[in-house]
Amino acid sequence: MSKSDITEHFVAGGFGLGFVARSGQYVSIVDLEGAQAGDFVAINQHDPKEGISSVRTRRHLRSLFFGIGDTLLSNYDNPMLKVVVDTIGVHDSTVPACDPTRYSVDFGVPGHRNCLENLHDGLSTHQEIDILDVPEPFNLFQNSPVVADGRTGVVNPPSKAGDRIVFEVLMDLVCALSPCPQDIIPGNGLCPTEMKAIISNDIPE
Amino acid sequence: MPLLMKSLTTEDLPPEVRVEIPGGEARAIYAYQGQLLSVVDLFGRQPATLFAIVKDDLREFLSPHHTRVFSNSFLLKLGMRLVTNRRRPIMVLGKDTVGTHDLLWPASDARYLSSQGHTKATGCAENAQNAFKELGISLPKLPDPVNLFLNIELDNEGNLTPKKLQSSAGDHVLFRVLIDCICVVSSAQKNIGDWSEGDATALQVSTSNGVPS
Numbered sequence: 054m055s056k057s058d059i060t061e062h063f064v065a066g067g068f069g070l071g072f073v074a075r076s077g078q079y080v081s082i083v084d085l086e087g088a089q090a091g092d093f094v095a096i097n098q099h100d101p102k103e104g105i106s107s108v109r110t111r112r113h114l115r116s117l118f119f120g121i122g123d124t125l126l127s128n129y130d131n132p133m134l135k136v137v138v139d140t141i142g143v144h145d146s147t148v149p150a151c152d153p154t155r156y157s158v159d160f161g162v163p164g165h166r167n168c169l170e171n172l173h174d175g176l177s178t179h180q181e182i183d184i185l186d187v188p189e190p191f192n193l194f195q196n197s198p199v200v201a202d203g204r205t206g207v208v209n210p211p212s213k214a215g216d217r218i219v220f221e222v223l224m225d226l227v228c229a230l231s232p233c234p235q236d237i238i239p240g241n242g243l244c245p246t247e248m249k250a251i252i253s254n255d256i257p258e
Numbered sequence: 259m260p261l262l263m264k265s266l267t268t269e270d271l272p273p274e275v276r277v278e279i280p281g282g283e284a285r286a287i288y289a290y291q292g293q294l295l296s297v298v299d300l301f302g303r304q305p306a307t308l309f310a311i312v313k314d315d316l317r318e319f320l321s322p323h324h325t326r327v328f329s330n331s332f333l334l335k336l337g338m339r340l341v342t343n344r345r346r347p348i349m350v351l352g353k354d355t356v357g358t359h360d361l362l363w364p365a366s367d368a369r370y371l372s373s374q375g376h377t378k379a380t381g382c383a384e385n386a387q388n389a390f391k392e393l394g395i396s397l398p399k400l401p402d403p404v405n406l407f408l409n410i411e412l413d414n415e416g417n418l419t420p421k422k423l424q425s426s427a428g429d430h431v432l433f434r435v436l437i438d439c440i441c442v443v444s445s446a447q448k449n450i451g452d453w454s455e456g457d458a459t460a461l462q463v464s465t466s467n468g469v470p471s
Contacts, residue, residue, distance in 0.1 A: 107323075108364035108402050117332070117362070117416035130370060147332070147362070149323040154345045185399045189323055199414050203333035205326070 060252045066245030067234030069171025071178045074222045074252050081251040082193050083217040088210045088242040090195035090233045092150050092168040094188045095133055098225040101180050103127045104188035107146040117147055138219035141212045145195035151235055166234040175229030193218055207240045261292040271467045281458035284385035284444035286393050289435045294466045297443055298430040299407055301459040303423040305446040306406040307365055307382040313438040318342045319401040322361040332412055334359040353432035356425045360405035366446055374450040382444035389442045406431055420452035
């Protein structure tokens with residue numbers, strides 16, 4: 054394939070980006086510097102009420118976690134994305150996006166950048182959508198293990214520079230990525246860093 | 259008896275309501291700050307799918323996702339605050355005779371039930387929407403539920419395994435309500451997929467101003 058078949062987007066740490074990916078294409082998300090969680094959502098390009106669904110994917114996979122070969126479902130139980138490459142194997146789909154109240158209520162910091170608004174802004178550049186309809190995110194590279202007694206806690210991701218996850222796109226999508234701006238508690242090594250999104254017609258080398 | 263505030267309230271107490279929910283159906287109930295909200299499994303082994311919407315702002319609602327992160331727990335435990343999508347506590351689990359509940363599973367809907375062989379059943383999602391509509395409330399979004407009495411085993415690798423329900427007839431949970439809200443409780447189908455528990459059975463939901471019994 055020619056290089057023109059590949060679109061690359063660099064997304065600054067703590068900021069967001071929306072992009073279109075069509076059925077049959079591949080979306081790669083790359084942690085460029087390591088230890089950076091990226092909140093990721095996707096909606097049906099033709100119906101913003103159909104979005105990626107962590108709860109339905111969880112019921113389908115019978116697991117909190119997902120990896121190579123797993124299909125991520127929409128809120129209508131339709132296949133949206135399939136994991137085809139995953140160099141790290143540590144991701145989360147249980148923690149809601151940080152939002153204005155995460156910072157104003159939990160940490161007393163109003164006005165902080167946040168994933169929910171980053172994702173909404175990103176999707177909105179391609180598809181009008183109510184912020185309530187922004188799906189619960191898949192938090193790529195985020196590390197939310199199960200610990201004793203069903204408890205959890207977000208810790209820094211083990212991902213290193215260049216770690217990536219690649220999805221096969223199973224329906225026409227608008228996607229959004231937000232390298233999480235959380236810089237107060239562990240989750241991104243206290244320093245949000247840049248990520249890359251690649252849209253391609255073949256699995257990138 | 260309202261909450262023990264420094265200034266005793268002189269206002270009228272909110273109405274107390276008791277509703278029986280037939281198996282496979284859903285009912286709505288208003289619950290007010292300070293009240294006790296009770297959900298009873300009348301016949302045993304019956305999941306109760308709970309939704310709660312803030313009365314004064316339909317865009318704020320009980321969120322299992324925010325509840326998990328608020329307490330760093332995948333499981334609902336006694337004493338935990340259940341919080342909204344704006345991270346405000348809306349109720350507290352104050353009594354629990356069962357101990358197995360779920361914060362991770364979706365509400366059923368007709369499409370899913372149909373894929374599981376229940377071609378004529380409506381799911382908790384549709385039943386809940388209808389219960390809100392009967393109050394004249396059109397929700398901007400039906401949130402994900404808290405699944406009372408539903409038993410999904412979680413292991414340390416993150417595997418989720420549906421297990422036999424643990425509740426017996428009369429088992430119940432009791433919440434202290436912190437934000438005026440509209441609650442809908444739905445009696446979920448329980449003869450699907452991993453659960454072979456027979457037809458859905460009745461639940462009771464009620465609000466009380468009194469001391470816990």
